[in-house]
Amino acid sequence: MVQKLRDHMWAYIFILVPVLLFLVFTLYPIISAFMMSFQRYHVLNPEWIGFDNYKTMFADSVFYKSLWNTFLFTVCTVPVNIAITFMLAYFIFQLRTKWQTFFKAVMYLPAVASGVTISLVWFAMFDPTKDGMINSFLGFFGMEPVMWLSQTSTALFSLMLMTYLGSHGAGIILYLAAMGGIPKSLYEAADIDHASGWAKFSKITWPLLKPTTLYLLVTGVIISFQVFISVYMMTQGGPDFATTTIAYLIYQTAFMFYEFGLASAQSFVLTAIIVVVSIIQFKMFSTDVEY
């Protein structure tokens, strides 16, 4: 036993570092947050209050509103963005290697810029006066200026628009790698097999890219459920809670109202939703993806 331990000593030491990091920075906060969700939190004397935080949360209409906003945001962005990513990748894939590299870099650029910088650019785009970028563009077609961020009918859509025109770089790189991984001979066999361009796309390319699409779907949904920065920067959840997403609500509860216990409870509901939704996606789409 001792001998065995000594044999593997270095292995254990190497593993120890990430395990400790995980314990200190991931597991401990999760457990303490879970405990916190049953407390009225004060730094000095936290008070144990059982399920009161959960009761408060489920009685709050803003909580339901934020769930709905998050859901709407996710459903209207993730599939659209995957489609956009795919089309861009498909277009870039047809180019010569030199241009592929160029476009990959260009498309990835927004991911390097900080969310704050990007938000500033978008402020200029959404400027509600007729001189705002989008409004002056619409003005060409004789349309009235729109108050993008400050009316309930367009605020959430404006945030969605930011993702459509936002960073597709990472997804494009994944798709390009996957497209490059499909053997050329499959398309040649298909050519000999009388396959039309559409048949080659729908019967070969698309099915073989399914693992990549599934990956983008699952990670996209997880990220989208936690949408925060654009809300925080652009609308602070308003107007009239039209853009209050669940992540923003958690932030508000914790750092504006200092209700850490309630915020923890909300976080746990968000986590549970994400886990359940991810499992459902895998169950629904993952049949025979590996090949």
Add this chain to the structure above:
Amino acid sequence: MARVVFKNVEKEFVDGNKETFIAVKESNFTIEDKEFVVFVGPSGCGKTTSLRMIAGLEKQTRGDIMIGDRVVNKLHPKDRDIAMVFQDYALYPHMTIRENLSFGLKNLKQPKDVIAKKVKDASEVLGLDHLLDRKPKELSGGQRQRVAVGRAIVRDPQVFLFDEPLSNLDAKLRVQMRVELAELHKRLEATIVYVTHDQIEAMTLGQRIVVMNKGQIQQVASPTDLYQKPENMFVAGFIGSPPMNFIDVTYENGKVMMEGAQFVLPEHSVQALRAYEGKKLVLGIRPEHLFGEDITMGVPDTYSLTSTVQVVEQLGSENLVYFRVGERMITAKLHPDSDARVGQLKKFLLDMSKVHFFDVKTEKRTSI
């Protein structure tokens, strides 16, 4: 009628540095209807490129290609009435075997019952009927290879193109599939163009063989003719295993002289070599046409070489004995009972009726 004809076909590739590389040069041949023709040559000699030009997957830079009575220079692969078995099989990985086999027929919008029947027939011929609902990854290498062949068969094309279909199989399976392919050719009565780098595969399968080297056709002939009358040193060295031995000799006055020996040539050889008086030549003799002194098989011992045995390889059915003449290492394929031992000074007899002479410069065989 599905002949395949190449007329002065050439293929150039342009690489990243804009340098042209000629992969196939002045290719001329006619493959007759229902013929099984094998393209053979070392890796990179342009076999696959030639095959892909027949298929239309690669467009020739110059020249004309005919399939049947049509010039197909500009035709898309699907319109050439060909089917191809790829080296990597190119099975659609996400489709079942049934879907793989029927994909082409579905694209042709053939009726469902016709497709079902063709798939059934082909899978029975190839012994795939119990695997139809599996995916390619659930099949062994040999089974995948059969699916690739099946996909070609269901289409019932005029010409079958095979690109090294056996190269991914183990040796035993390769022999078995070789026999099956030969049988398949009889059954299908179709023209088959088959590419391989393996000369044994070429000799066993091909009715005629096209030997290529460095983009150029070296010889087109039947297996027997290739073996008995190789046109040049490349073909002579490529066909046959172990390869033909080459010995540097000088011809003078009806005699060939080499290091350690000289032979008086028979009268008909003397006639043929008249132009080489006083010149250097290369003598070619196959390992199986050298004999040990102990077993002469009626070969007169006028034609003999004496040298020290360097290596002996015992293969059971025969012994390969290696010795030197000048710079060249020579192989003799001797009877397993021969007494050759390493270090032994041994006398080897040549079957002079099987000897070839090659021009040193052109490497072409002189006609004797």
